[in-house]
Amino acid sequence: MQKVFFKTFGCRTNQFDTQIMISKLKDYEISMDEKNADIVIVNSCTVTNGADSSVRNYISTMKRKNPSVKVILAGCGAHSKGEALFADKKVHGVMGHSEKEKINEILKQEQPFYQIGDLSHIDSTIVEEFVGKSRAFIKIQEGCDFRCSYCIIPAVRGDARSHKESDIIEQVTRLAGNGFGEFILTGTNVGSYGQDQGSSMAQLLKKLSNVRGVRRIRIGSLEPIQIDDEFKELLTEPWMAKHLHIALQHTSDKMLELMNRRNRFESDIKLFQEIAEKGYALGTDYIVGHPGEDEAAWTEAISRVKELPLTHVHAFTYSKRDNTPSATMKPEVKGDIAKARHKELTEIIKAKNYLFRREHTSNLEVLLESGKDGVYQGFDQYFNRISVTSDEDLSSNWVLLNDIEVSSEGNKASL
Template identity: 65%
Template sequence: MKTKVYFKTFGCRTNIFDSQVMMERLEDFDITDDEQAADIVIVNSCTVTNGADSGVRGYVSAQQKHGKTVMLTGCGAHTKGQSLFEAGKVQGVFGQSEKSKINDLLKRTSRFYELGDLDFIDNSVVENFIGKSRAFIKIQEGCSFRCSYCIIPFVRGDARSIDESVILEQVYRLAGNGFGEFILTGTNIGSYGQGERRNIASLMKKMSMIRGVRRIRLGSLEPVQITEEFLEVLKEPWLERHLHIALQHTSKAMLKLMNRRNKFEEDLKLFTMLSEKGFALGTDFIVG
């Protein structure tokens, strides 16, 4: 009988994709959706807020008390991995660049701590999304913005884009397996193709031409990433009529302290225009 592995995914859609990648790499283990039946628990962690860190620590401690073998990965591996490892709370810690080796890592009998590097480009192609009706497509990794409050560039690295051919192959395979709705995800998806002759708008156009693709949804965008070419695709029927655009604040003084790139006056014009085009809009604000 194979050892049973349970995946606990915290945080963003990027982590959902990464968990699926790891699931497909497990050859010598059985995946279970029953937490209690698992022998090993993989915690794909989030560290974007103190609350996220606290939730991960609490979950790890609870699983250890229940006698589970716990492995930690995700963003929290870079911020809390060492302390949890030294405290004996987890059997192993591994970074994002190491997840493709998960089958071999789980076969180890000794404890391990391998964060890897933050420069890798994830060219993983998955065939399915277990328990999901929509497919998540990771198009980039990392963020080169340096907002003063944000730790993400230090745990995900600078922005780098996944090769377009890999992304389109991913969509083609998933569409062939019955998925019609696709959610583009990444650390900062609007930075896709930066410094290259490609961008998120041209990528979506190519995706829409693949047979079986009915709808494309987007993760969070930055206001400064809404380009003229992006505005051209707003009329396309395959684009979900909802956009999440991160503002974080409207005060000029606070935006400067946050080291943000957006400006309130321009944000207001953008939101007004998008609303008039019939888009439902979501955003984030930091209020304390």
């Protein structure tokens, strides 16, 4: 039986898509070691130029180490770079998002193939296990109706469309029955869930919280305008992870307008302060160095960052994407300036996170995911990573911690 190895790049949505493909492989053996694989599925990311480069480098390395291995390109990169890689014979096959549920039959093709499919498909697969995971990722929607000027994702994931509520509930019920207690709701634009079905994120959350075995629910990146009163009513529920990731992308209104964003700082800071008052940690996405980000815009932006009750940041240095409005905007920001701004931003948030962790050292509920040499890693309800030392095997166990050693580099505890 041929062995298949999955290499997953990028977001949680890709991680879920990999699990779908794994669940559909009936005539192949899953390999956890790429060295032993006959086939390597590259579930790719294309959100930045750097992501594309990482995928290309990985493919080149695999072919150099094992010229006989069949490399199949899947994921978002299949739609943006798949045609070129296939034409250059860098990969044996290319399969689009809509094809992943057919993977068992697709891999049986001896001849090179290019099956890009369409961008209107919605998966129906129910995943019952997550290979190598303690937490379960649940994809609840696909695609995005936003048209931010810098973003290529709608072109490779399609417009927003929701999974069936009944399928999501069944998915969570089966996984909870198999021992999973923490669930991360993910998608391309998670907060748009239900808009095409007369439902909402809040209504879905209420129903999922009633599934036996569900202990904690985390939510992927939300847009500020998607957090309405119905959602806010759930913030005090015990099953809600006390961390929200709300994508601002910038704190200068000039830059938000250039980016074609729907949020503005005045309403953003009110929202963040309201949620922080309920004891939440707050993260955001932030793009540094977008064209037009002059010194005045950055000075304003960074002063506003300091006002926000932020604890986490996923910061990007702007990466030009072909066929997006931002790609032709001027003036561009020099690389060294963008790099310095990125460092300034991340250091500010790192300091904020340290202060937050110092104030939250008790009643930390942690799901430990993995361990090596008696040291286990996990995340608390505030999405802060913690290392736990123990003589017992604590993998996939929940622990309640009250004696925490906090440093600028992270949290530690012993049991």
